[in-house]
Amino acid sequence: MSRVRNFNHILLVTVLSLMVNGMLFTGLPNLLPKVRRQADLESVQTVDFLREPPGRQTDKPPERPEDAPPPEPPRVVPQRTLDPINDQTPLTPRMEMPAFDLAVSTPDMALGVPVDAPMAQTPAMPSLKAYYGMAEVDQVPVATLNPRPVYPYRARRLNLDGAVDVKFLVDTTGQVSRISILSSSPPDLFNDSVMAALSGWRFTPGKVQGRPVSTWVTTTIEFRIDDI
Template sequence: MDSTFDTGLGRGGRNTTVLIVITAFHVLLVWALVNSLSKVNIALPPMIIQADIIEEITQEDEAPPPPPALETPPPYVPPPDFIVDVPVSKAPTKALTATQSTKPVAPPPKAVVKKAPAIDPKFKRRFQPDYPPTSRRLGEEGSVVLQVLVGPDGKVQDGKVKTSSGFSRLDEAALKHALRAWRFTPGTEDGAPVTIWHSVRVTFKIEG
């Protein structure tokens, strides 16, 4: 005789039981897998990380160029003092200002042209004095040089014996005659008549 065991569960109960069993199976399967993985060393290939480094260039304002180096001037060395001896005139002199105008240099003075007196031809015969009688008798001879001062009019203003003849009578005779009778063409300076000293020789000689 067939015995029938009735669990008392319907169709709905059976489905629930099956679901629980399947769930429990999966839980066990997962647990077993995790447990086995914890015991097995799985060699994983090394990971290569490639990092591309991109350099970022930031444009900045260019810095101004440094100022040029200034040359340091050499140290100032004062020039040596020069002492110049300047002769000092005793007479006071006026200080010359820088604005004083330069005076033109005067030309050198013109040389004065002098012309000596000359015997006036009209009075030439009167130049020889008379021979003193005593000197003629005694045989006194000689030459006397007279220095006479001739004025602008040609007349003798003064006179003196410059060189004696050796005989006073001859000297006196010549000088007296010159002051009384001699006439000259006057001496000149730059063409103008002037008073000037002039020398004249007078000779006394006894003839035959």
């Protein structure tokens, strides 16, 4: 019996607790003051995206008529028409020409009109040949360096004299080339000595009208035992 009472007592307490909690849960929000949010107070602003009509006035003040410069009057160029009969204005400007005294005395006319003599033309320089002979040049080559040929040992031992006729070319720089033996006495005894000596000779070149030219030279080189 006591157990039933205890169970009923616990059940009653539980039911009362649930009722009290339900009343508090449902009535408590109504007891609190309502707070207005900032979002509830904001108003919606509308924006007009329509274009401004062409005739609508802008904020810029209109220009006053007195500020604009007055228009420039059109320029009128007077046109003149020439009367071919009455108008005597010349079409070309008149120029005052100085007066020249063209009086010529009779004696001067008898002498005729002086004419300047034509200027003398310098004759053209003739073209030069490749080679000239001794008789064709204005100035023959002159030796500036001509060491004597070596006297051959065989000719000295035999106590022999000799002579060699030789021909060579002196070019425009004065050097010797194209050496050839024309004759020699005794034969072939002095030829090598002459060829070796002429290779080292130097000349002032021959000239034609002041210009150096290549010149053929013919000469005789003598060997004398007494000159040793």
